[in-house]
Amino acid sequence: xxxxxxxxxxxxxxxxxxxxxxxxxxxxxxxxxxxxxxxxxxxxxxxxxxxxxxxxxxxxxxxxxxxxxxxxxxxxxxxxxxxxxxxxxxxxxxxxxxxxxxxxxxxxxxxxxxxxxxxxxxxxxxxxxxxxxxxxxxxxxxxxxxxxxxxxxxxxxxxxxxxxxxxxxxxxxxxxxxxxxxxxxxxxxxxxx
Numbered sequence: 001x002x003x004x005x006x007x008x009x010x011x012x013x014x015x016x017x018x019x020x021x022x023x024x025x026x027x028x029x030x031x032x033x034x035x036x037x038x039x040x041x042x043x044x045x046x047x048x049x050x051x052x053x054x055x056x057x058x059x060x061x062x063x064x065x066x067x068x069x070x071x072x073x074x075x076x077x078x079x080x081x082x083x084x085x086x087x088x089x090x091x092x093x094x095x096x097x098x099x100x101x102x103x104x105x106x107x108x109x110x111x112x113x114x115x116x117x118x119x120x121x122x123x124x125x126x127x128x129x130x131x132x133x134x135x136x137x138x139x140x141x142x143x144x145x146x147x148x149x150x151x152x153x154x155x156x157x158x159x160x161x162x163x164x165x166x167x168x169x170x171x172x173x174x175x176x177x178x179x180x181x182x183x184x185x186x187x188x189x190x191x192x193x
Contacts, residue, residue, distance in 0.1 A: 086163035144173030
């Protein structure tokens with residue numbers, strides 16, 4: 001029995017190492033630092049450099065709906081509306097941070113926590129990618145803040161941010177990954193975060 005358990009443990013460790021080799025944590029951290037840099041200068045234009053672009057949305061729509069022929073104007077309109085919503089959310093996060101006394105240009109990137117899994121769309125697992133749900137930890141003047149809900153997707157060896165998943169900023173040092181679902185956010189609000 002011990003031999004079977006040992007073999008199973010070795011198999012799991014090998015499997016985990018193989019998975020980890022596919023995920024480039026340096027690229028993930030670089031992308032997250034670009035997000036922080038955009039917040040520091042309060043520039044949505046800078047944030048757009050790491051957000052999904054038209055071809056990323058197009059790939060997702062094709063893979064989830066099975067449609068290979070999508071009207072460009074329809075997609076352009078949807079992306080424009082979505083970008084407006086993301087920009088509004090970006091501005092709200094800036095204002096919320098400032099209301100808590102945060103001076104954005106002086107924040108420091110303190111790291112991130114994340115959950116990663118193979119990127120699956122429909123029934124197909126993308127061979128080149130991972131979906132990375134993360135939260136960015138910031139420091140300012142002895143205080144800790146966390147930007148919740150930074151979702152990264154790997155496209156052609158580059159991580160891009162799905163901007164509509166960014167949930168907000170909280171005065172908390174979140175040093176372990178917790179899903180950014182609405183129940184968790186409601187709980188944080190009730191506790192004054």
